[in-house]
Amino acid sequence: MRVAIAGAGNVGRSIARELIANGHQVLLIEKDRSAIHRGAVPGAMWLEADAxxxxxxxxxxxxxxxxxxxxxxxxxxxLVHSLLAKTEFGVPRTVGRVNHPGNEWMFDDQWGVDVSVSTPRLMSALVGEAVxxxxxxxxxxFTKSTTHLSEIRLPIGSRFIGRRIRDIELPGDAVLVALxxxxAPLPPERDRAFEASDELLFLVTQDSEPELAELFDPEGDAVED
Structure with a gap:
């Protein structure tokens, strides 16, 4: 896969190194000559230009x-780079980094953004996930829908420990995509049993998210088997 990255700061370089390690071709576009460190991203192509x-x-x-x-x-x-990439060059997939939470609402398909990644929101989510x-x-x-990637970690003593995935009826549009x-990541095979401290990753719509949270609520011991 060919990937162009606008911005060769710490974030851009980190993304580039990860993509190259996974076999993708990467072009870094950076207008600030002092930020161009070719040796920092072996295997990347570079272009000194305004993205x-x-x-x-x-x-x-x-x-x-x-x-x-x-x-x-x-x-x-x-936003400008994403819009040009989508409308002028027909790039199939665009990803936009959101630096300031107040601007998050603009990162949508009207500006050519397929997926937005909010650094402050992600940091907040990771802190929540850690504690x-x-x-x-x-x-x-996800920008173009009300679907979220959400995670829950099963506590010791959870009523789901030992139960198989096939025996759990998830609400509405919730889908278990990985454990x-x-x-180590594991596929959600129907006969796989849950264990304490498993981290469950779900794709879930905004409407079904409260039901999913209630289902796995540690206080909800009265849930039917």
């Missing part, structure tokens, strides 16, 4: 890329 300028993106041949990631520290630049057990924590919101056990 918000049409001529720069034409030089980058952005229309040949599968994904455009706007990862600068400037929300205005991220909470038994509570449903929202990790990620994390001892740091």
């Amino acid at each position: 918000c300028e049409l001529s720069s993106l034409e030089e980058a041949e952005l229309d040949r890329y599968d994904v455009a990631i706007a990862a600068t520290g400037d929300d205005k630049a991220n 909470s057990t038994g509570d449903l924590v929202r990790l990620l919101t 994390i056990r001892d740091g």
Whole structure:
């Protein structure tokens, strides 16, 4: 997969290294010459240019890329880059970094953003995930829908421990997509039994989220088997 990343700061470089490690081709676009450290991202292509300028993106041949990631520290630049990538170059998938929570509402399909990643919201969610057990924590919101990626960690003594996935009736539109056990991801096979401290990852709509939280509420011991 070919991925173009606007912004070669710490965030952009970290994303690039991860993508390259997974076999993808990466182009880093950075207008600040002092921020270009080619040796910091072995295997990446670099372009010293303004990612918000049409001529720069034409030089980058952005229309040949599968994904455009706007990862600068400037929300205005991220919005402009995403809009150009989507409307002028037809990039199939765009991802926009949100730096300031007050701007999050703008990162939608009207600005060409398919997926927005809010750094403050993600940090808050990760803090919640780190300190909470038994509570449903929202990790990620998808821009074009009301679907969220949410996580819950089963506490010791949970009534779900030992029960198989097939025996649990999830509410509404909730879908169990993976388990994390001892740091390793596991597929949600129907015959797999839950264990204490399992981290459960769900795709769930906003409407079904309260029901899912209630189902796994540690205080809800009266739930039917």
